[in-house]
Amino acid sequence: MNKVGILTTNYPYGVGEQFLEQEILFWGEQTSLEVSLLPYNCKGSQRPVPAKVIINKDFSFSINYFYIFILIFQSFFWKELFYLISSKKISIVNLMRAVKFGLLIYTSFRKLKKNNSSCDLYYSYWSDFFSYGALLLKKHKSIKVLTRMHGYDLYENLYEKNYMPYKRQFINKYDAILLLSDSAKQYLVSSFNYDQNKIKIIPLGVFINKDSALNLTNKNTIKIVSVSNCIQVKRIDKIIDALCLINKKNPDVKIIWHHYGNGILRGDLENQARRKLNTQYISYSFKGQVSNSVLQKNISENSYDLIINSSESEGIPVSLMEAMSKYVVPIAPNIGGIKHLVDRKNGYLISSAAKVEEISDAVLDYIYKQSDEQQLQKISAYHKVKESYNSQINYTNLIKIVERVLGVK
Template sequence: MKIALLTNAYPYHPGEQFIEDEIQYWAKNPAAHVTVLPAVARGEPRSLPDGVALDLCMANGGLGARLLAMSTALFSATYWRELAYLRRSGKLDLYTIARALLHTSKVVAQAASLRRYIERHGHIDVAYCYWNDTQSYAAITVRAMGGVNKVISRIHGIDLHEMRRPHNYMPLKRQFIHAYDRVFTTSREAQAYLEQTYGASADSISVSPLGVPLAEALSKPSGSGTVHIVSVSFCVPVKRLDRIIEALRLFAERHVDVALSWTHIGGGPLLQQTRDLAAAQFAGVSNVAFEFLGEMVNGTVKKYYLNTPVDLFINMSESEGVPVSIMEAMSAGVPAIAPDVGGISNLVSNQCGVLLGKSPSIDDIVEAIAKVALGDKKEVLRTNARKMVEEKFSSDKNYAGFVANVLAIGAS
């Protein structure tokens, strides 16, 4: 069966590290013949497993092609339907008008590229869209013209939650959400949001959590009198890294006998600003050390937990799916503290860390850190963290099952 995997950039950098685990299961299945079609391709790609092909037909279109797509989009029914929605919803302004046109032009250009791919390589049995965004809308457009049999899409966080988009606007989704053969969410909470916010049909949605390989060994805790905390995220406002910094400072001031260290992994537009904030907040607090390691490839992050003692993982996001970053830490036996947003409650609980409220106070965060890192049940929490991933978020279970589901949809 011919599978076109539409990605933002994978196998090119940056991001989409979780595909690195999933793609292995596509490569192992003899019924699947997968070609990856990224929308962006810059620099050197990551290696793909044997049997998985790469085609750049959808990537890095020239200025002329973009201008042609823009002019076509301006007179398209999709664009004018979107303007009508913006008017009805009270969201019509210069920003949303421009975003609607930009996203419609991307659909036009990506659909044209996908049609050219089909002309060269033949029909596509399943267009598997890793993100529920313009590439998936383009695949639906092409399916209506012939050449694509089925279109399925995953949906995560940035492509689901309107609050994470400027002006609380998710371009085009309401026009296309009813047209998929199947949409796969990462949690029941995401499914409910998709139905309530966009009117998606429950019959077209399946829950399929992401997964991680089980760490071959477990991370070790720090020695007595020391606490090492790790966070992994893109440095953007929704991740609320400023709250982590404030909580760590207060924890250090309350526990002067504890040597606290914090490691943040991940880049992003607020990286330097966050580093400067940490330096300012921790100035004069003698028992705190911190480091920002920037972007790290997925395999290096996994090795980090095995080679470095880590006492807990912290996430303070305002909006999430079911974070793979937390799964990877818990796979290595590192308990997590995180807020009850998105699908986090499917992964984090008080049995394997601390599940906080949606917007926890700084005192709440400090108390959670103390419970996990210093409490008398910290070893039990570490054991339970690993068990949670073994039972619900193992890539062997989740990705093998997902591949089988997609192939069954393609054969139906």
């Protein structure tokens, strides 16, 4: 039986990578492959995984700075330095990133080489240093390496001088790359000259509960949810400013807003909310980091009307999919692959700038709709996810792709 190793950052430990909680169920049901999880970081409590999925903690590691004396003799490191200089992307920051990533790549390679799992294929959830370590291993073993690419590991413009360490050196060595959308495919081909025949479009998926309740909007109170880390790129401050603007435009509108997620800016955002949302017509709460199961339960029980995403960078947010599968109408910017999920029929696709005025206008537009129009929009949101982001369909297709790469019949 062929062995597949799934490379992750944390999963199944701690928080984050919640979308794998759905996918792993399908890996646990298939019978043609032996599947192991290889998390880079094993800190935090372990989340449940199917009995047939092995958790291999031997891959876990921290950066080993002693390897710098070995790194300076590695050809991939010198190729990267030459690229930095020739592309005029050299800077102190980028040089330090090249050294750090080089150490992480080499450590990943050493750990995988010594690992007892001896996988036939490594499927990396991110195109990051641990997948590059697996690509180095290809020089020594007859293995296959696949990776997903989402947002931060795909778009160069998110980084100083458009530099993603070792990306251009390793990207064409994958046996296949799994992307979330056609727009991501176009970017990968045009920016990295990657062989489009090795690109597979496999969107993430969510569980479609046929028993999800369609609740009518209370005309007296609009309920809004947002889900993201409290970090700069997510621009949660814009949501606060938009709610403040709504209150100025229509003081009689009563709003309940709940934000799920934690991060370095949470304290600042709570202070901003206290200053700007100090009115009896706006009730808000920062719920912090919760498990995905708790989040889904809360979204169902709270019967939210709208979910707002105001981020500067995204792939196709699973949080939007999960909310839409529960009849929640999305407001989101036209970035990454969001346009493949959100449209005028099922929500509000605002500009990539996600201006405060656009967010507030979208909320008010929804409020001013007739009840039957709101209901149709909620139903459209549900059906969009059911038809295009159904975990049963998408993750079954993913496993078939892995089997084909391995030649499993």
